[in-house]
Amino acid sequence: MTAEQRPARQPSGIRDVTCGEGVRVVEPVNLYGCELGDRCFVGPFVEIQSGVRIGAGTRVQSHAFICEGVQIGRDCFVGHGVVFINDRFAEGRPAGGRRELWQPTRIADRVSIGSNATLLPVSVCSDVVIGAGAVVTRDITRPGTYAGNPARRLQKDTSPDPAGGSEA
Numbered sequence: 085m086t087a088e089q090r091p092a093r094q095p096s097g098i099r100d101v102t103c104g105e106g107v108r109v110v111e112p113v114n115l116y117g118c119e120l121g122d123r124c125f126v127g128p129f130v131e132i133q134s135g136v137r138i139g140a141g142t143r144v145q146s147h148a149f150i151c152e153g154v155q156i157g158r159d160c161f162v163g164h165g166v167v168f169i170n171d172r173f174a175e176g177r178p179a180g181g182r183r184e185l186w187q188p189t190r191i192a193d194r195v196s197i198g199s200n201a202t203l204l205p206v207s208v209c210s211d212v213v214i215g216a217g218a219v220v221t222r223d224i225t226r227p228g229t230y231a232g233n234p235a236r237r238l239q240k241d242t243s244p245d246p247a248g249g250s251e252a
Contacts, residue, residue: 153188160191163199170205
């Protein structure tokens with residue numbers, strides 16, 4: 085391979101990260117220019133980009149991708165392989181790094197996001213569960229459990245139990 089054929093290498097790692105007390109990170113990771121609150125946990129193979137803020141007690145599991153423009157509250161859970169997206173393809177194609185076309189995502193407190201969920205630029209209120217594999221395309225303004233593609237609120241089944249029992 086000639087010098088022209090070799091790719092430019094940029095090592096992964098932890099650069100310019102502000103951490104609270106008791107933060108744990110399992111390497112390898114790619115964290116840069118972000119803030120991690122007290123007692124956060126970040127699993128292996130996670131990328132957290134510049135400007136991201138993660139609240140105290142939040143756990144980010146392996147293979148998650150948290151892009152610029154995301155804020156996550158306190159005591160949240162981000163499951164394995166969760167992906168945040170900041171580009172809605174507003175002009176019918178990728179923004180191509182044009183930050184003025186990116187949009188923010190705001191996750192409030194005590195939100196649990198199941199493995200392999202995808203979140204477009206949205207706001208999610210506190211006390212929400214997002215099911216595994218869900219695709220969140222709109223703001224979530226009511227606590228509850230959301231699942232599917234696009235994610236929708238699951239209604240509690242209030243129909244009588246055919247066996248004569250009752251819900252707890």
